[in-house]
Amino acid sequence: MSKGTYEVKVGLAEMLKGGVIMDVTSVEQARIAEGSGACAVMALERIPADIREDGGVARMSDPSMIREIQKAVSIPVMAKCRIGHFAEAQVLESLEVDFIDESEVLTPADEKNHIWKHDFKIPFVCGARDIGEALRRIAEGAALIRTKGEAGSGNIVEAVRHMRTINRQISGLKECDEVELVSEAKDLGAPLSLVQQVSKLGKLPVPNFAAGGIATPADASLMMQLGAESLFVGSGIFKSEDPDLRARAIVVAATHYKIAEKVADASAGLKKAMKGLDISEIPDEEKLQERGW
Amino acid sequence: MRIGVLELQGDFEKHHQILQTLGMDSVAVRGPSDLDELEGLVIPGGESTTISLLIDRNKLREPLKAFSDVHPVLGTCAGLILMARKVSDSRVNPLGILDVVVCRNAYGRQIHSTTEEVKFFEDENSFYCRATMIRAPRIESTGRNIEVLGSLNGHPVAIRENHHIGLIFHPELDGVTIFHELAFHRVKQSQHDRKSQTYVT
Numbered sequence: 001m002s003k004g005t006y007e008v009k010v011g012l013a014e015m016l017k018g019g020v021i022m023d024v025t026s027v028e029q030a031r032i033a034e035g036s037g038a039c040a041v042m043a044l045e046r047i048p049a050d051i052r053e054d055g056g057v058a059r060m061s062d063p064s065m066i067r068e069i070q071k072a073v074s075i076p077v078m079a080k081c082r083i084g085h086f087a088e089a090q091v092l093e094s095l096e097v098d099f100i101d102e103s104e105v106l107t108p109a110d111e112k113n114h115i116w117k118h119d120f121k122i123p124f125v126c127g128a129r130d131i132g133e134a135l136r137r138i139a140e141g142a143a144l145i146r147t148k149g150e151a152g153s154g155n156i157v158e159a160v161r162h163m164r165t166i167n168r169q170i171s172g173l174k175e176c177d178e179v180e181l182v183s184e185a186k187d188l189g190a191p192l193s194l195v196q197q198v199s200k201l202g203k204l205p206v207p208n209f210a211a212g213g214i215a216t217p218a219d220a221s222l223m224m225q226l227g228a229e230s231l232f233v234g235s236g237i238f239k240s241e242d243p244d245l246r247a248r249a250i251v252v253a254a255t256h257y258k259i260a261e262k263v264a265d266a267s268a269g270l271k272k273a274m275k276g277l278d279i280s281e282i283p284d285e286e287k288l289q290e291r292g293w
Numbered sequence: 294m295r296i297g298v299l300e301l302q303g304d305f306e307k308h309h310q311i312l313q314t315l316g317m318d319s320v321a322v323r324g325p326s327d328l329d330e331l332e333g334l335v336i337p338g339g340e341s342t343t344i345s346l347l348i349d350r351n352k353l354r355e356p357l358k359a360f361s362d363v364h365p366v367l368g369t370c371a372g373l374i375l376m377a378r379k380v381s382d383s384r385v386n387p388l389g390i391l392d393v394v395v396c397r398n399a400y401g402r403q404i405h406s407t408t409e410e411v412k413f414f415e416d417e418n419s420f421y422c423r424a425t426m427i428r429a430p431r432i433e434s435t436g437r438n439i440e441v442l443g444s445l446n447g448h449p450v451a452i453r454e455n456h457h458i459g460l461i462f463h464p465e466l467d468g469v470t471i472f473h474e475l476a477f478h479r480v481k482q483s484q485h486d487r488k489s490q491t492y493v494t
Contacts, residue, residue, distance in 0.1 A: 003407045011427045011466050012403050014304040015338050015371075034384070037347055039302050039340040074384055074397060075340050076428070098403040098428070121404050229306075255301055255323060255347060 004121025009143035012076070012098065012123055013207045016040055016144075016230050020220070020254050021209075022247060023047050023234040026065075027072040029243070036247035040076040040098070042232070043069040048105045048152030048288070049235035049274065058106045060088040066095055078125070083292050084110025086119075093122045099144070101125050102137075104291035105151045105234075114292065117141030127211065129162045129289060131169040131198065132188035136293075138206055139191050145204055147228070148289040149212015152235050154276030156213045156222065158289060163210060163226045173199040212289070215240070215273045217253035217266040224257035239274035246270050294477055297322040297331040299357075301347035303339020303371060307465035311473050325356040333365045333477045336372030338427065338463050341397060344371055345385045354388070361390045365456035367476035373459035374430050381433070391459050392436025393452060399431030411450055411462075413443040413471075422469055424450060424462035432461065 002008070019039030024030040025047060033041050045061045046054065060081050070077045076098035081088035083102055088109075092100050102115055104127055117124040118141035127148035128134035134145045147166075149159030169188075173195060176184055181199055185192040197205050210228035214220055215236035223231060231254055233247075240246045249266040256262035284290065296312050298305045300321040312319035312335070322328060334357075336344070348354050360366075361376075368376040368390075374397060376390040382397045400406075411424045424445075432449045435441065442451035442458075450461045451472070458476040 001407050001409055003405065005408060007466070008406045008408060008425060008427065011425055011463065012406065014307060014463075014466060015340070015427055017302070017304055017306065017339075018300065019302040019340065019343060034342060035346075037302075037343050037350075039343045070402075074342055074382060076403065093404070096402045096404050123403065251343075251347070252350070255351075 006118075006141070006143065009123035010206050013125075013144040016076070016209075017207060018254065019230050020247075020251050021078065021230065021232045022237055023232075024069065025238070027068050029238055030069045030073045032244050033237075033247060034073045034075055036244060037251035038075060038247065039230070040078055041069065041073060042078045042080065042101065042234075043097075044080055047235045047238060049154070049239050050152075051105060052152040052286070052288075060085070060091065060106070063091065063095055066092075066097060070095075070097075080106055081115075082106040083108040084113050084115060086115045089115055089120060089124075093120055097122065099123050099125055102142075103127065104148060104288045108291050114140055125209075127289070127292065128166070130165045130188075131173070132190045133293065134166060134204060134208075135188065135190035135194040135198070138194060138204070142206065144207050144209065146209040146211040146232055149210070149214075150279060150282070151212045151288050153213050153279065153282065154215045154236060154239070154274040155279055156215070156219045157279055159210050159212045159214065159223060160226065162212075162289075163223065163228060166204075166208070167227055170198055170202060170204075174202050214250070215276060216270075217249045217263050220250045220253040221257040221263045224254060230254070235274055241271035246273070294318065294332050295320065295330060296333040296335065296477060297328060298335045298337060299344070299372075301339075301351065302343045303337040304463070304465060305335075305337045307463075308335045308337050308369075308473075311465050311468070311470055315470055315473060317477065324351055325353060328356055328360050331360070331364065333367070334360060335473070336366065336368040336375055337465070338370035338372060341371040341374040341380075342382075342384045344375060345387070348375070348388075349386070358388055358390070361388070361457065365458075365476050365478070366390055367458045367460075367473060369460045369463050369465060370427065370429060373432075373461060376457065376459050378436070390457055391452065391454050392439055393459065394433045396431045396433050398428050400426065400429050403428055409445060411443050411445055413451060422464075422471065423467045424464075425466045426462045429461045432459075
């Protein structure tokens with residue numbers, strides 16, 4: 001019997017494909033998410049848009065709140081810990097959350113080191129802006145990668161940039177011969193073995209999801225067409241005027257992303273989306289994607 | 294053979310890979326018309342509540358039942374849950390293709406997910422094979438026409454009824470092809486002794 005192996009961790013990530021993972025801050029929201037067709041929920045005290053607005057230090061959620069959500073829904077429950085804060089991750093593991101997001105949305109606890117995720121039996125998801133960052137996190141034990149995007153912005157531009165960057169880098173690695181991969185590994189700051197694997201597979205060795213700025217069914221379709229295998233939606237749902245309707249619509253778009261008529265139907269009459277921010281309005285030091293390396 | 298894979302949510306890509314390894318045509322099923330001209334169907338792993346909701350929202354419930362009256366269906370994990378007669382959770386509305394009662398997430402959350410070596414078949418053709426279980430369901434009871442293909446700790450992990458197969462684990466994650474072959478009649482019952490062919494790689 002082997003529990004907590006890397007294969008078992010990546011196995012759960014495989015099960016979450018083709019779906020929508022929604023940020024929720026209460027039992028009521030978790031039930032709305034489950035009823036809308038979410039394949040998992042992320043339990044957190046404040047959604048990224050509010051964390052951005054409130055300022056201060058953002059930490060792991062109160063365990064009692066996570067437990068209540070675990071009781072309320074039957075789908076997997078994820079929770080976030082701060083970058084490098086392995087003690088928060090240990091607490092989340094003891095709560096038996098299904099996935100831990102070592103997330104740039106919370107205030108980093110370590111400016112140099114991420115968590116050594118192989119030490120845990122629970123799978124981790126981490127954000128990445130490019131292939132080097134993705135492979136460093138996988139080397140540390142991440143079982144799932146997501147684009148960082150710019151969380152809480154309601155603006156898809158950064159998630160698109162990160163997904164396109166990773167796609168372009170993968171295409172480049174496919175063209176490299178053995179010795180060029182050594183030089184690429186050096187430039188990317190990623191282990192050669194993983195760089196070789198990406199070159200051979202033509203994709204990341206773990207599932208690759210999109211996150212950070214998805215607010216509409218068309219955003220969902222865009223990211224899936226760019227190669228995302230599933231979607232994390234944070235502020236986009238519960239910062240909108242009719243979260244239930246919008247959640248259902250984004251689920252429809254995640255399934256039928258190739259069929260414009262279905263995305264059109266899902267987009268009709270949704271009431272107001274979250275307001276969103278122009279990325280140029282966010283000072284560099286407030287950009288969440290700059291956290292971690 | 295032309296086999297469909299239900300692509301509402303879950304690990305459908307892994308099933309496409311297995312079917313293609315076996316030289317079968319595999320196609321996506323997202324709506325009723327996608328079932329036309331198929332000779333079999335896979336319901337993949339994923340979240341059973343999600344897939345159950347999406348079966349109804351995509352008007353697939355009656356078409357899937359009608360399809361299963363004529364053609365073989367293979368379900369893994371969430372797929373098995375959806376094929377059951379009864380599920381111990383009102384959030385899932387199963388299709389009633391297999392005469393079994395299933396308990397969802399019976400072994401607990403992800404930290405309890407595991408890989409085991411399981412013995413299949415109890416006759417001269419028996420073989421051992423990896424079985425990866427992710428937040429797995431448990432088969433609580435089986436109807437009289439259910440054939441148990443393998444068990445673990447007293448509970449069936451693989452069952453067959455007529456031409457349908459239900460598994461609580463994920464052969465598609467381990468590159469195991471034998472159950473797809475059994476479901477879609479590439480292997481006659483007397484020829485399932487093919488341990489050497491159990492793994493794709």
